[in-house]
Amino acid sequence: GQQLNQSPQSMFIQEGEDVSMNCTSSSIFNTWLWYKQDPGEGPVLLIALYKAGELTSNGRLTAQFGITRKDSFLNISASIPSDVGIYFCAGRFTGNQFYFGTGTSLTVIP
C-alpha cells in the first residue's frame, strides 16, 4: 500500500523548545490528518487539513498542507512535558482509505 515517510523518527528536546516534523508521500492527497498517541492509548486527532496550502493551528500546534499536496508539516511551539508521545500523520486521496506515517516519537526533557 501507499507509504508515508515521516521524519524525524524520534526527537529528544528540551522543554520550551519548538518542534518540527513532516510527512511526505509519493502520491497526492486531498486530506491530511495529524494524531498524537500516548502509550497504551488510541491516537487522538490533533489537526485536520483539507486544502493545499492550508495552515491550521490548535493551541501551540500548527500544521500545514503542502502546496504540492504530497507533504504536510506539524510544528509544536514551546514544548512541555505532556507533549511526549508518538505523532502520526495520515493522508487520504479519495474514498475512505487513509495511509499512516511511520510515526515520530517525541521526548521532552524537563
Place this chain on the structure above:
Amino acid sequence: GAVVSQHPSWVICKSGTSVKIECRSLDFQATTMFWYRQFPKQSLMLMATSNEGSKATYEQGVEKDKFLINHASLTLSTLTVTSAHPEDSSFYICAPLQTKNIQYFGAGTRLSVL
C-alpha cells in the same frame, strides 16, 4: 471531537479461545469502520474496513475467518479474534469514520494470549 468507546481495554486469554472486542461511536453514526492492529513501536496496520450492513473488506494477509468483523449498526462494530494464539497478541484499535472524512480512534484493546 467525536467520542468512541472501545471495550475491553485489556484482555488476557488462553490459547484457543475467542475474544470479542466492541467499538461504539457514542455521538455520531459511522457508516464505515476501520480496524487496526499495532505492534510495539510501530505504526498502525489496517486490518479491515467494514461498512454497516455489509461484509468487511480485509487487507492482504489478514485472515477473514480468524478476525471476524460485524458492523450491524451505525454505532457498533465488533472484532472477534477466533481461536486466538500467542502470535495474535497485539494492540487492536477501531476507528469509525465521521462524516467529515475524519477517523476518530477508540482507546484500543491490548490482547495477550497465553
